[in-house]
Amino acid sequence: MKETRSTMDRRTALQTTIGAATLAVAGCLSNDPDDADFRIGGPWKPSRDPLDGGSQIRRLGITEALVGVDYDANPTPELATEWERLDEYRWEFALREDVPFHDGESLDAAAAVESLRRTADASAFADVPIDTIEAVDEGTVAVETETPFTPLPAHLSRNEAVLLSPEAIDGDGSVTEPVSTGPFAVDTFQPGTELRAVRNDDYYGERPEIETVRYEVVDDDQTRRMKLENGELEMARILPHEMVSALESTDGIDVYTPEIPRIRFLTFDTQSEPFDDVRVRWAVDHAIDRSTITERILNDIDDPAAGPFSPELTEWANPNLETDRYDPDRARSLLSEADWTVDGGGGVRTRGGDELAVDVFTFDARSLPLIAEVLQDQLATVGIDLDVTVMEYSTMVDRVGQDSFDSYLTSWGTLWYPDPDRLSDMFHSEAASLHHGYENERVDTLLEEARELGEREARRERYYEVQSIVREDAPITVLTSYSNVVATASGVSGYEPHPTESRYGLESITLEES
Template identity: 75%
Template sequence: MTDDTSQTMNRRTALKTTLGATTLAVAGCLSSASDDAEVRIGGPWKANRDPLDGGSQLRRLGITEALVSVDYDANPAPGLAADWERLDEQQWRFELRDDVTFHDGEQFNAAAAVDSLQRTVSSAAFADVPIDTVEATDELTIDVETGQPFSPLPAHLSRNEAVILSPAAVDDDDAVTEPISTGPFVFDTYQAGSELRAVRNDDYYGQTPEIESVRYEIVDDDQTRRMKLENGELEMARILPLEMVDDLESTAGIDTYTPEIPRIRFLTFDTQSEPFDDDRVRRAVNHAIDRDAIVDSVLAGVDEPAVGPFSPDISDWANPDLEGYDHDLEDARSLLDAAGWTVGDDNVRMRDGEELTVEFLTFDARSLPLIAEVIQDQLADIRIDVDVTTMEYSSMVDRVGQDSFDGYLTSWGTLWYPDPDRLSDMFHSTGAALHHGYENDRVDTLLEEARELDDRAERMERYHEVQSLVLEDAPVAFLTTYTNVVATAAELSGYEPHPTESRYGLESIDLDAE
């Protein structure tokens, strides 16, 4: 994720230079927020103005919207497109809403949506989405043609990168000067690395927000987010660690939300370099990890050990027959011995004169450093020496994407867009965003076939087999399910956690008068 250079972008200034005085007058009406009606949200994630460059917070705050939304059952739902249909294997038609205007006052229509989508389709984020053409067939109709049958297209068009921007939002150099979209909140000011503020859109076509403005503050430290909430400096603190739940629930004036969401924590191996190029070593690590102990010692007994990428409590895309790896140190030691990593008289595990020492990378969020330390202790029981390095998330991604590594701990939303095609992002040999280097021709074939099929049962059969194969090959070690912890001031009402974290639902919340 890339930050812009430090600056403050004021919405009214930007509109004056890009859209003219008439639009500025409209913006002035939208920006009449009062401090009493502002909701302040603290979270660890950086914000940006461009949906293609770390702009997910724009979607969460209700500034940007896509053709396809995601409902509270984590299914594709109408958004800016009121409906869609698959005309044939490679042709889709999206019928747009007719009552929408952009934040700059311009009419939302098919031509504007196509301009925005073409930018998305040509981006690196959509490199593996086989869209060939996007065209407006009339004022409110868009036809999309894919290069091959592609059943998860609506789910991909719900992604944060696929939000629709006004033509005025992008300059001649393809840079987003201001995220002008259609949501219930309007971009106001932005300070890179610090905060983003938005104001109510009084002309929103849907539910008009009760609150007048929202301010998202980047607060990296978990304890600081909690203290700012308790001190009245925030109305919402997000992504808090599970060990805080008991204290938060007993704190007067604080409401605590702990929904399980389709997200997992996992350890990714570099399958292209020693020692984890050997699946026996990867499976040994899986057997040596005591997931129950991680849940009890780090996660307050709230989460569950993960067996695969999907929790069966959340999604029927989960393979119900997966049994996972039991905690078995003898099996772990036998696998390492078979791989040539043996323990000598000095009680050190070695092969060809080289000690079995590895480095696991992670970043400081979602309790990952604490989990890494527990795994470090657990692998010592089978004489694997683990160094743990905690770094910035973006630095970790850069590191594992450019150089060989041993392993890294991370956390992913497995239904980040509402379709199990997300498994392609995880495990396809050429399409995966994970940097494991894993290759399995059967997995590739199953993922490619499932993308083409309409029939849910046939797709499910293939995705279930993928989960079985991946569990056996172990390019990753699935660790735990994920419970989101969000705490709010008690006077904030109407908040409902969204299962995919794609939006905060701020249009539905209110601040009760004291």
């Protein structure tokens, strides 16, 4: 373990070492967009700080964590070669040897501890009960939890838990640049616009053939498609499902539509009218024809979904949840039971002189506005007037987090980290990030027990029960599964879509000579 570190100003040292490494690897990139070997267009804006939206720098192969996620959506060694649970509370992680950060600093236990402590202190990890993080020796990190916590390795695979060079973390805890250990290193960063990266020739693992990468923020779906077709991109990500047929018939384009652990769903405010009444939530659930949504909007690429997890992707999915719940007559009966009635001519239901008019908020991505329009028509057939408002995602989250609302239509990755503890983020009365106000003591108990148990079957039984209870209580209504639509130039080889979207696998991609 190093006894001393350079006393040079961190920012100066960082810029010097990265600049030298960049010149050695690929030469200085120009401002010409065609200067990069591999160009990616996507809608999401990258961030320098892994604690503030660090998904893109992870996907681009810049940052790495102790734990990775394999292609079966399970925790796998990354910067830790192995880990062991010594007792209910204490875990030890053995670090990979001879791993340099992009700035030349060595990865050792002291560096890992400094980075992980920053993660553990962050709000993103507020519900992960880490007590202490310490270096056992130069190559071993110990983590102790306040309570028994089986999903710890899965949480340490999250984007917030990537390891950064100590020189990249300022004294106030801020991050100058995302200097980590991945197969690519940041060259230039224009916030909200683009990120350019160069190959890390000192990478310990598979050495990429691609020398330079440019990720461009392209908000508009049609523009991403046009840039790909015009040869301005090698990869266009998160394209609409309605583009798939046209893309598949376009020469020089390959299209990928892998199902991933993600769902589209409605979230209800269970604390305010009308969705404080479970009968109204059930009515919405029965009024929705999910097959029509998948056929008309999603080109049958996605399927109707029953719960948070897909049985096709993970054993954590309760296989007994009913998928086909479309029953508009049952929806009408439920609304009548809840005293929402219609006059002889039909139309919007009323109760006490108030119309059953509700709002749904959503954002312009993942075909959600188009789905909202279909929901509008389907709910109208049972007497619910649905008003759709499309806004920025961050605006929507702020809105539903501050005041009462009716519902919002969104999409979540349900194995964003590879463990069903993700259900705590969705349904625990105190830990949930969804703004439904749902409280169920049995659900809380099951989630808390499942976190502590080490035996997989016992955990699975509890998560199955949680899914059954939530299906009945309906704080959310799950609509469809989700498949990413990614298109590449035909000259791109070796691309394998990752099931949890955590990496693009650029180190495995090769390009045919043009």
